[in-house]
Amino acid sequence: MIFTDSVPVTGVRRTEDGYLVAEARVARTGIQDYLGTEIDPDNEHGLRDKPIVRVYRPESAVFHADAMHSYAYRPMTNGHPGGDGVNSKNWKDVAIGQTGGEVVRDGQFVKVPLVLMDAKAIADYESGKRELSMGYGAEVVFQDGVTGDGEQYDCYLGPMKMNHLSLEHRARGGIDLRIGDHNPNTPKGGHDMADALRKLLVDGISIDVTEQGAQAIEKLSTKLADAATATKNLTDAHATAIALKDGELAQKDAEIDALKGKQLSDADIDKRVTARADLISKAKSIADADYTGKTDAEIRKAVVIAKLGDAAVTGKADAYIDARFEILVEDAAKDPVRQHFQAQDGKQKNPNDNGQSAYEARLNDAWKGETK
Structure with missing residues (x-):
């Protein structure tokens, strides 16, 4: 889990090549407030719906030997990169400078040298973006208690391991030292409450939230929008699949209706049998032959050929051949001798x-x- 911290900047100077060099307190002990969704997103410890979770960072977490080593040579960013922080894959895209190697304890703070090397980040700093927020990982021990100063907390951290240092307008830990005027009403180690809040429009309602709260809400809003888009895509795909199936079923129904239309009734079969027998009888009255397996047109043509020769049908249309066949049938019906035999x-x-x-x-x- 990546956490963020806030510290003031002091001792700033510019180098000949335009870099901004400073010493800064980058971590402190004490309690800092987090949203329940940040600390317990899956609600495994019943803190997700809690508006504020008080996280205690004891000296054993901030000044642990391993933690002190991890403050050195950390990349600096202009705003937290999100996700798993900074690594070799995204360093070139997000790094604007780095911390130095002289890590020292300064009371309840850790101080390190740093350098801003990116012109845009330096311009942001000079425009008032002057606080620092540490991105780090640590074990969260979900056990409430009371600090030595009598402050209650909901959980505490194990040894911290630093990942990056971010330049911020308003960070979680507040300020103790600052370039420029300092608000005398600002609580020690923090921001004036009104100054620390920002307005956010949620579902048409304007609310005041902390910077971290705004980030959490915006992240959730993005996830909701993505989920809505995914749901719509699935719904559209389902509707398209149903429409295709309906089209296939309609085509099958049409094919079935067509086959039903081609199916002969018993009366139709009787008519065809009678007509076939009559045709064969007429054919045999003119040219007695075996007409098995021939179509009606083939039978008529065979009769005309048998009676009149191939020349009578060569190049002639079926209608002409049918007419010649009927004439032969009429002529055969007029011959009494033939009828006798x-x-x-x-x-x-x-x-x-x-x-x-x-x-x-x-x-x-x-x-x-x-x-x-």
């Missing part, structure tokens, strides 16, 4: 017909000769 085709032949079959065959041959 066709009627005899279905009768049982008698092998003892005393020459009747031979006689009928001769008559049939004679008829064929006359029709050619």
